Amino acid sequence: MNNYSKQREAILDVMKENLVHPxxxxxxxxxxEKEPQISKSTVYRNIxxxxxxxxxxxxxxxxxxxxxxxxxxxxxxAICEKCGNIFDFYYDFNKDEISKELLKQIGQNMDINxxxxxxxxxDCKSNNKK
Amino acid sequence: MNNYSKQREAILDVMKENLVHPxxxxxxxxxxEKEPQISKSTVYRNIxxxxxxxxxxxxxxxxxxxxxxxxxxxxxxAICEKCGNIFDFYYDFNKDEISKELLKQIGQNMDINxxxxxxxxxDCKSNNKK
DNA sequence: TCGAAATTAGGAATTATTCCTAATTTTAAG
DNA sequence: CTTAAAATTAGGAATAATTCCTAATTTCGA
Numbered sequence: 001m002n003n004y005s006k007q008r009e010a011i012l013d014v015m016k017e018n019l020v021h022p023x024x025x026x027x028x029x030x031x032x033e034k035e036p037q038i039s040k041s042t043v044y045r046n047i048x049x050x051x052x053x054x055x056x057x058x059x060x061x062x063x064x065x066x067x068x069x070x071x072x073x074x075x076x077x078a079i080c081e082k083c084g085n086i087f088d089f090y091y092d093f094n095k096d097e098i099s100k101e102l103l104k105q106i107g108q109n110m111d112i113n114x115x116x117x118x119x120x121x122x123d124c125k126s127n128n129k130k
Numbered sequence: 131m132n133n134y135s136k137q138r139e140a141i142l143d144v145m146k147e148n149l150v151h152p153x154x155x156x157x158x159x160x161x162x163e164k165e166p167q168i169s170k171s172t173v174y175r176n177i178x179x180x181x182x183x184x185x186x187x188x189x190x191x192x193x194x195x196x197x198x199x200x201x202x203x204x205x206x207x208a209i210c211e212k213c214g215n216i217f218d219f220y221y222d223f224n225k226d227e228i229s230k231e232l233l234k235q236i237g238q239n240m241d242i243n244x245x246x247x248x249x250x251x252x253d254c255k256s257n258n259k260k
Numbered sequence: 261t262c263g264a265a266a267t268t269a270g271g272a273a274t275t276a277t278t279c280c281t282a283a284t285t286t287t288a289a290g
Numbered sequence: 291c292t293t294a295a296a297a298t299t300a301g302g303a304a305t306a307a308t309t310c311c312t313a314a315t316t317t318c319g320a
Contacts, residue, residue: 039269060190087236106217108252122238
């Protein structure tokens with residue numbers, strides 16, 4: 001695994017140009033403009049490879065399909081569990097202390113990759129339609 | 131919505147008795163022992179209702195189907211992005227300060243429901259098979 | 261320049277979840 | 291108790307999201 005392919009490069013370009021947490025489907029449509037022949041399975045396969053390589057991050061959604069994020073710089077995510085909106089933000093979590101707690105409580109060290117806040121955004125609170 | 135049904139009660143009982151973050155499929159099989167006639171769609175529908183009611187929490191997984199957690203008491207989750215293992219732990223995040231930062235950076239308040247750590251567990255680090 | 265390994269397009273298959281319908285159950289009012 | 295409206299159910303069909311399969315093409319190192 002890991003030969004060059006213009007398809008994979010086009011996908012990474014799309015991610016760099018669209019810092020809006022697109023779904024796989026949205027990535028597919030965006031990349032079609034650069035690579036009109038690309039197939040959806042190629043998009044899915046390369047997204048997974050880019051996630052493994054650590055170039056992009058998979059965002060786990062409460063509702064709807066997964067979303068992806070190009071890691072231009074370290075940041076955290078706050079995700080609304082109702083509308084699915086994703087907000088990027090920066091917060092200096094004390095990872096050392098969290099790691100120490102994890103070791104104490106679950107008996108093992110973890111490499112912390114990211115921290116995500118799940119909640120309800122202001123819009124969903126006010127328009128509290130079910 | 132919200133009439134009594136023994137099916138919904140059986141599902142909640144299963145969640146209380148199995149604090150192991152089961153998938154919908156696993157919940158279905160567990161609840162079959164109590165309610166042999168129950169259908170899978172009933173399980174899915176009631177899981178969603180229980181999530182809306184705030185009795186159980188949906189855990190957003192990097193890989194594989196969603197998992198669910200009975201909220202016996204407040205805790206956070208650390209999820210391994212490789213093997214999908216979920217570890218419960220408690221950490222006293224400074225939610226007030228995080229909220230303040232959110233307001234400053236994204237321009238709105240959010241009700242914080244939960245905080246999840248994503249990373250790589252020790253086992254997956256050592257057996258670093260792709 | 262050549263062959264093995266990797267990648268592709270396209271579609272089939274699979275997985276996870278939601279939707280649909282007629283029958284049953286629950287609930288509250290009389 | 292009755293009764294009727296509203297909610298819920300079982301079962302299966304439908305949908306959505308993702309992965310898998312295969313033959314053809316591309317990449318790349320010897």
